[in-house]
Amino acid sequence: MRVSLSTAVLVAAALSSSASANPIRTTRSSDHQPRELLQLPGIWIENIAVRHNGDLLLTTIGKGDIYSLNPSRPNSKPQIVAEFDQISAAAGITEIHKDVFAITGAQYSLEVGFTPGSIQMIRADFSKDRCGSHKNTTAPAIDFILRGSDVGPLNGLVSLPSHPSYVLGADSTKGLVWRVDTTSGEAEVAIEDDLLTPGPVGPYDFGVNGLKIFGDYLYFTCTKRRALGRVKIDEFGHKVEPAELVAVFGDGNSTAATDDFVMDKKGNAFVTVRPNLLYKVSPDGEKTVVMNDTIVAPASVALSRNEKKLFVVTAGDEAASIGGQVVELDI
Numbered sequence: 625m626r627v628s629l630s631t632a633v634l635v636a637a638a639l640s641s642s643a644s645a646n647p648i649r650t651t652r653s654s655d656h657q658p659r660e661l662l663q664l665p666g667i668w669i670e671n672i673a674v675r676h677n678g679d680l681l682l683t684t685i686g687k688g689d690i691y692s693l694n695p696s697r698p699n700s701k702p703q704i705v706a707e708f709d710q711i712s713a714a715a716g717i718t719e720i721h722k723d724v725f726a727i728t729g730a731q732y733s734l735e736v737g738f739t740p741g742s743i744q745m746i747r748a749d750f751s752k753d754r755c756g757s758h759k760n761t762t763a764p765a766i767d768f769i770l771r772g773s774d775v776g777p778l779n780g781l782v783s784l785p786s787h788p789s790y791v792l793g794a795d796s797t798k799g800l801v802w803r804v805d806t807t808s809g810e811a812e813v814a815i816e817d818d819l820l821t822p823g824p825v826g827p828y829d830f831g832v833n834g835l836k837i838f839g840d841y842l843y844f845t846c847t848k849r850r851a852l853g854r855v856k857i858d859e860f861g862h863k864v865e866p867a868e869l870v871a872v873f874g875d876g877n878s879t880a881a882t883d884d885f886v887m888d889k890k891g892n893a894f895v896t897v898r899p900n901l902l903y904k905v906s907p908d909g910e911k912t913v914v915m916n917d918t919i920v921a922p923a924s925v926a927l928s929r930n931e932k933k934l935f936v937v938t939a940g941d942e943a944a945s946i947g948g949q950v951v952e953l954d955i
């Protein structure tokens with residue numbers, strides 16, 4: 625496989641910064657090249673949300689910590705702003721009220737996947753954060769919505785636009801979608817469909833993974849089916865029509881696997897596909913490659929608030945000493 629210049633540059637940056645305690649920021653001359661904002665040695669960055677002040681919230685697998693990063697300040701240091709209780713993975717994150725986020729975590733290992741019964745869900749309230757984005761401290765109020773339960777464990781999360789304190793959560797293991805009332809912690813299975821379940825082929829035994837709502841549809845990725853799909857829902861998050869495929873990435877024995885994604889205001893989806901791709905999928909399902917081989921194990925992606933930048937987070941590659949990265953790209 626041909627290795628592009630930008631791959632070499634990013635990987636070189638990755639290798640050099642993983643050796644030091646403080647990941648370096650790499651700046652490039654061309655605006656359309658990806659820029660590494662952060663690398664966390666030995667840690668897999670799983671998901672990302674963008675606060676109203678532009679700061680990035682990052683969920684990670686390793687110790688299950690949640691980091692905050694100001695992407696606009698050169699050499700900005702990541703800060704741990706929330707932690708779970710004795711679990712290794714922080715996974716899904718969604719905003720449920722202005723500057724208040726629901727975040728899920730669970731015990732996770734490559735061998736077992738998510739451990740049943742290990743779910744935790746917290747509410748991280750940044751709305752009373754008096755330090756704001758100009759100071760270097762950010763301390764949300766944290767409380768537990770769920771701690772150990774039959775629910776999930778949940779991977780991607782999305783809040784319902786008409787009832788934002790209710791979230792839908794992707795149960796990647798069972799291949800279905802739960803709805804959780806973040807006020808009471810009550811949960812029920814909201815959506816079951818074949819397209820949410822792990823398919824017969826593909827490298828990871830994960831079904832539904834990322835979730836976003838656009839119009840009347842819940843869009844989702846299904847990892848083992850290598851697919852982006854959608855299912856029509858009502859305002860309470862219940863299925864009203866069978867799910868359908870929007871795009872499929874790779875076939876046969878391809879190692880492609882869809883992870884999480886984001887959608888812009890026009891309905892385009894930006895989808896991370898393991899091992900090294902980011903695709904744009906138009907509302908009618910047309911696929912364009914945005915990044916090929918410039919990232920290692922992309923896990924999720926977010927848009928800046930003005931939708932002019934993409935932030936891609938990655939799991940990295942421990943064997944190659946590449947930590948989880950946050951990479952910024954102008955679009």
Ligand SMILES: *[C@@H]1O[C@H](CO)[C@@H](O)[C@H](O)[C@H]1NC(C)=O
Pocket residue numbers: 701760
């Ligand atoms: C926060 O800012 C103070 C004052 O500028 C500085 O002394 C401290 O090292 C900073 N802490 C971090 C984590 O950057």
Ligand SMILES: *[C@@H]1O[C@H](CO)[C@@H](O)[C@H](O)[C@H]1NC(C)=O
Pocket residue numbers: 875876877
């Ligand atoms: C997938 O791999 C199996 C086992 O190596 C092989 O028998 C099969 O022909 C392959 N399928 C495709 C579509 O390449």
Ligand SMILES: *[C@@H]1O[C@H](CO)[C@@H](O)[C@H](O)[C@H]1NC(C)=O
Pocket residue numbers: 625626901913916917
């Ligand atoms: C990614 O780039 C490689 C090397 O140029 C190429 O062989 C491959 O087909 C590309 N993948 C996609 C999905 O475009």
